[in-house]
Amino acid sequence: MRRLRVIGIGPGGIDQITIAAVEAMNTVDVFLLLDKPNGPRDLRARMLERYVDRPYTVVAIPDPPRDRTPSDYTDTVARWHHRRAELIAEAIAAQPADAVLGILVWGDPAIYDSTLRIIGLVEQLGTLLEVDVIAGLMSINTLTAAHRQVLNSVGGAVHVTTGRNLRDSGIPPGVDAVVVMLDAHCAFLGFPDWTLFWGANLGTADEVIRSGPVAGIGDEVVRLRSELRERVGWVMDTYLLRAPDPAEPVAPSPVPGFARPEGER
Numbered sequence: 001m002r003r004l005r006v007i008g009i010g011p012g013g014i015d016q017i018t019i020a021a022v023e024a025m026n027t028v029d030v031f032l033l034l035d036k037p038n039g040p041r042d043l044r045a046r047m048l049e050r051y052v053d054r055p056y057t058v059v060a061i062p063d064p065p066r067d068r069t070p071s072d073y074t075d076t077v078a079r080w081h082h083r084r085a086e087l088i089a090e091a092i093a094a095q096p097a098d099a100v101l102g103i104l105v106w107g108d109p110a111i112y113d114s115t116l117r118i119i120g121l122v123e124q125l126g127t128l129l130e131v132d133v134i135a136g137l138m139s140i141n142t143l144t145a146a147h148r149q150v151l152n153s154v155g156g157a158v159h160v161t162t163g164r165n166l167r168d169s170g171i172p173p174g175v176d177a178v179v180v181m182l183d184a185h186c187a188f189l190g191f192p193d194w195t196l197f198w199g200a201n202l203g204t205a206d207e208v209i210r211s212g213p214v215a216g217i218g219d220e221v222v223r224l225r226s227e228l229r230e231r232v233g234w235v236m237d238t239y240l241l242r243a244p245d246p247a248e249p250v251a252p253s254p255v256p257g258f259a260r261p262e263g264e265r
């Protein structure tokens, strides 16, 4: 059985990696680099250069082409994951049987990252693997630290979602803290009364943060976002939205499903 280590490397800062991750990297013979288009790709190379002091090889596995505006989103992503799994299975089969393999994952593999799902598909395709996962810092932790924030109100729940979901489905009733990732379209603008804690390129030299009511800072954040992309070449942002008055919970809707709290429609 081949050994595969899935290693979270933190959300962008060269120093945001854990000692456990560095130790794991120093046991790997072959790093499989799963490339994503538009990503700040060189962080992994910089991490390897800085933290690994034993011989290793790097095998790049380019992403298969993907339709980014499909009508059947779920099926298209499933087919794309399957194709990626096939390419990874081929790359693994080409390595010596006793080589320890490693995959470096942006942030932590547990949130908005498909590596573990795709490794599951690789196993379904017949590759026998002994997989272990080394946790990484999530962009969420870096955001909350930068703003000195606790995610939840006392005893409250936290809703984590994507920009697309926020735009399409709003905020579930009763939720007073929402963390949003993968938002290319600034969906926070639809919630002018909420307080925004925003951070882009967190943990890097180009980190930018802002906080305040969406109605007050929303437009500035939109501008900062595009300035950053132009100046640095990439932008990744995450934010926390807090309800206007967390002390007054919004009554749960009697109908199951998503609905925006009163006043946010």
Ligand SMILES: C[S@@+](CC[C@H](N)C(=O)[O-])C[C@H]1O[C@@H](n2cnc3c(N)ncnc32)[C@H](O)[C@@H]1O
Pocket (backbone or CB within 6 Å): 011, 012, 013, 106, 107, 108, 109, 110, 111, 112, 113, 137, 138, 139, 140, 180, 181, 182, 183, 199, 200, 201, 202, 203, 204, 236, 237, 238
């Ligand atoms: C594909 S997800 C990967 C998340 C990652 N697994 C994690 O643990 O943070 C990419 C999204 O994570 C967030 N993100 C990742 N790195 C970030 C950073 N350095 N600053 C702000 N947001 C970041 C952004 O919302 C981005 O759209």
